[in-house]
Amino acid sequence: MNSMPHNVTIEDIAAEAGVSRQTVSRAMNGMPRISEKTRARVLEVSERLGYRPSRFASNLARVAKAKTVGLVVDSLRNPYYSELAAELLDAASLNGWQLTISSHENEPVLPMVARLAGEVDAVVGYFGEDNEEELLAAARGVPVVLLGRTATVPGLHSVDIDFDSGFVALIDELRRRGAARFGMLESHIHGTEYAPSSRRLAYERSTEHPSSSAVIVCEAEMQSVDAGEAGMHALLDRYPDTDTVIAFSDLMAMGALRAAHSRGIDIPSRLKVVGIDGLSLGAVTSPALTSLAIVGSPIIEQVAEVVRAALQPGAVGEQHRRAIPAPLWRESA
Amino acid sequence: MNSMPHNVTIEDIAAEAGVSRQTVSRAMNGMPRISEKTRARVLEVSERLGYRPSRFASNLARVAKAKTVGLVVDSLRNPYYSELAAELLDAASLNGWQLTISSHENEPVLPMVARLAGEVDAVVGYFGEDNEEELLAAARGVPVVLLGRTATVPGLHSVDIDFDSGFVALIDELRRRGAARFGMLESHIHGTEYAPSSRRLAYERSTEHPSSSAVIVCEAEMQSVDAGEAGMHALLDRYPDTDTVIAFSDLMAMGALRAAHSRGIDIPSRLKVVGIDGLSLGAVTSPALTSLAIVGSPIIEQVAEVVRAALQPGAVGEQHRRAIPAPLWRESA
DNA sequence: TGCGGTTGCGTGAGCGCTCACGCAATGCAT
DNA sequence: ATGCATTGCGTGAGCGCTCACGCAACCGCA
Numbered sequence: 058m059n060s061m062p063h064n065v066t067i068e069d070i071a072a073e074a075g076v077s078r079q080t081v082s083r084a085m086n087g088m089p090r091i092s093e094k095t096r097a098r099v100l101e102v103s104e105r106l107g108y109r110p111s112r113f114a115s116n117l118a119r120v121a122k123a124k125t126v127g128l129v130v131d132s133l134r135n136p137y138y139s140e141l142a143a144e145l146l147d148a149a150s151l152n153g154w155q156l157t158i159s160s161h162e163n164e165p166v167l168p169m170v171a172r173l174a175g176e177v178d179a180v181v182g183y184f185g186e187d188n189e190e191e192l193l194a195a196a197r198g199v200p201v202v203l204l205g206r207t208a209t210v211p212g213l214h215s216v217d218i219d220f221d222s223g224f225v226a227l228i229d230e231l232r233r234r235g236a237a238r239f240g241m242l243e244s245h246i247h248g249t250e251y252a253p254s255s256r257r258l259a260y261e262r263s264t265e266h267p268s269s270s271a272v273i274v275c276e277a278e279m280q281s282v283d284a285g286e287a288g289m290h291a292l293l294d295r296y297p298d299t300d301t302v303i304a305f306s307d308l309m310a311m312g313a314l315r316a317a318h319s320r321g322i323d324i325p326s327r328l329k330v331v332g333i334d335g336l337s338l339g340a341v342t343s344p345a346l347t348s349l350a351i352v353g354s355p356i357i358e359q360v361a362e363v364v365r366a367a368l369q370p371g372a373v374g375e376q377h378r379r380a381i382p383a384p385l386w387r388e389s390a
Numbered sequence: 391m392n393s394m395p396h397n398v399t400i401e402d403i404a405a406e407a408g409v410s411r412q413t414v415s416r417a418m419n420g421m422p423r424i425s426e427k428t429r430a431r432v433l434e435v436s437e438r439l440g441y442r443p444s445r446f447a448s449n450l451a452r453v454a455k456a457k458t459v460g461l462v463v464d465s466l467r468n469p470y471y472s473e474l475a476a477e478l479l480d481a482a483s484l485n486g487w488q489l490t491i492s493s494h495e496n497e498p499v500l501p502m503v504a505r506l507a508g509e510v511d512a513v514v515g516y517f518g519e520d521n522e523e524e525l526l527a528a529a530r531g532v533p534v535v536l537l538g539r540t541a542t543v544p545g546l547h548s549v550d551i552d553f554d555s556g557f558v559a560l561i562d563e564l565r566r567r568g569a570a571r572f573g574m575l576e577s578h579i580h581g582t583e584y585a586p587s588s589r590r591l592a593y594e595r596s597t598e599h600p601s602s603s604a605v606i607v608c609e610a611e612m613q614s615v616d617a618g619e620a621g622m623h624a625l626l627d628r629y630p631d632t633d634t635v636i637a638f639s640d641l642m643a644m645g646a647l648r649a650a651h652s653r654g655i656d657i658p659s660r661l662k663v664v665g666i667d668g669l670s671l672g673a674v675t676s677p678a679l680t681s682l683a684i685v686g687s688p689i690i691e692q693v694a695e696v697v698r699a700a701l702q703p704g705a706v707g708e709q710h711r712r713a714i715p716a717p718l719w720r721e722s723a
Numbered sequence: 724t725g726c727g728g729t730t731g732c733g734t735g736a737g738c739g740c741t742c743a744c745g746c747a748a749t750g751c752a753t
Numbered sequence: 754a755t756g757c758a759t760t761g762c763g764t765g766a767g768c769g770c771t772c773a774c775g776c777a778a779c780c781g782c783a
Contacts, residue, residue: 080731080733
């Protein structure tokens with residue numbers, strides 16, 4: 058009989074069923090100490106009135122509150138992020154967390170982080186070049202874990218990837234297999250200002266050659282396979298004697314493979330192609346893609362550890378920073 | 391001075407900073423009507439004491455409560471589900487929802503749905519053969535949307551895919567292009583009891599041929615590319631004059647392509663290969679995969695509509711069931 | 724007939740926050 | 754000096770649930 062259609066609460070059900078709140082609660086949650094008859098009646102009433110228990114109220118009142126962590130990625134359409142999300146999902150279910158995912162494909166990052174922070178207990182994600190101070194402020198007290206970069210302001214955590222040691226091991230191994238003239242397909246998000254990626258820098262340091270030689274910067278969009286293909290053609294045109302190509306990502310490497318195929322170049326005898334990311338997807342190309350693995354490496358374990366630490370009630374103000382020493386060298390079977 | 395390290399609340403900060411709750415709230419949420427000096431002091435104190443506002447309390451007290459929908463999939467490692475999740479993520483951000491994802495890769499479904507239901511306002515997902523009554527009970531009043539099947543018990547919503555009309559259009563088009571002898575690669579999750587999929591049934595109805603002919607049942611694992619490859623070889627051995635193959639999924643179709651390549655069979659002149667799912671991934675094969683599109687079809691729009699309807703406060707007890715008439719016939723460019 | 728144990732249910736008292744106020748102090752015009 | 758708006762802050766009163774109790778009514782068993 059209310060004029061305003063106010064939310065139907067546990068009290069309404071109690072009144073309508075002629076019992077107390079507690080009894081309604083017992084009925085809804087399948088608790089003991091209630092007769093089957095009453096339970097059925099309460100359930101009927103609550104269905105009839107369209108009762109929807111407030112998860113906020115119940116979580117507030119309950120002792121053991123559920124934890125949920127938020128993951129921020131560019132886009133789930135990029136298999137790198139979706140495989141990463143899959144791994145974090147495993148870790149989450151192991152720790153009893155829920156995982157809520159946001160992509161900043163459409164939305165601007167800061168408002169999204171702010172919204173997300175109101176709904177989760179920790180935020181982890183790839184925040185490209187976003188300002189750390191602003192992120193910290195947007196998170197409003199919710200711990201934030203930066204992926205793929207190292208936090209510089211206290212209060213932010215991070216799990217970084219140290220490409221240098223990975224690249225050194227990679228280049229060594231490739232040389233052992235006969236590689237001599239390297240090339241790299243670097244990625245550059247179309248329309249943004251170009252700055253060398255940490256992958257390119259690690260590549261240049263480990264191959265010890267001048268930065269300008271044998272690097273093709275590909276203008277990549279989201280699905281970077283095509284960019285890799287185009288880049289590979291460009292590379293083969295400019296540096297025809299290249300015998301080993303390292304691509305910025307597995308997707309680009311897949312494009313490179315396609316380009317090589319179309320030119321009738323045999324992989325890996327005439328040319329070796331190596332990707333970065335370690336996508337399980339890399340197993341479906343022919344031949345299977347060799348890759349510097351991030352997915353499948355201990356990175357997610359580290360993330361889970363950092364999140365676990367940050368979620369500890371006592372541990373505010375501490376900062377956790379890790380750098381995975383080297384992505385595993387993984388050769389997809 | 392507390393012996394028990396009880397959760398630090400807004401009240402603690404207020405006391406320590408010598409202000410009221412409300413002032414702390416104003417400081418934390420960047421609201422006006424507070425001097426910069428006080429704000430700074432409150433922020434300092436809250437950081438020092440490690441104050442973490444309770445999202446449950448604030449959401450309970452706030453008027454406009456955030457909505458979040460839960461998505462249940464087999465595994466994000468399967469690109470079909472991750473692309474679907476990406477689409478739902480778009481829809482969610484459009485509607486101002488958060489998206490929390492669970493996979494029942496490891497966990498049993500019912501307890502997971504129960505857990506999820508305590509954290510979200512609606513659950514949508516693929517629940518293979520799970521019992522509808524049990525799902526309904528596990529959801530405890532939270533609306534549930536079944537994907538890829540039609541709800542039979544009232545209280546559950548569903549968005550199904552009508553493969554029949556899609557297949558009729560598909561087969562017509564293929565015949566127009568010269569297809570005459572069809573084959574299908576059917577999928578069967580290894581270790582379970584086999585029952586013909588709705589895709590196989592639609593295939594058989596639309597091609598009007600006895601169920602036993604030209605169907606190879608592949609024992610698929612998660613990454614079904616290999617299964618598709620093996621199945622394709624089997625199919626070509628058994629039915630060598632097949633000129634058109636329809637695979638259960640795009641992944642299997644990719645395997646089929648690989649098998650064809652290895653036999654030197656030209657696609658599409660000698661043999662046409664068609665997948666189902668419409669993965670954007672299908673664009674990276676050579677030639678690009680042709681597919682009955684589910685991803686990219688209006689299915690997600692429909693899901694969003696159903697969720698929106700189910701979230702309406704008034705609309706409990708209503709049931710929403712849709713069947714997308716036909717997946718779009720999509721040819722990946 | 725008495726007594727301890729179980730079953731079924733109800734009653735405060737919070738959980739930690741925000742909203743709508745209220746009220747003093749200050750500003751800046753007239 | 755008087756008026757009125759603005760700024761800065763505090764005070765109840767909830768939001769809708771669950772927990773720890775309490776208290777009858779009932780059971781069986783001696």
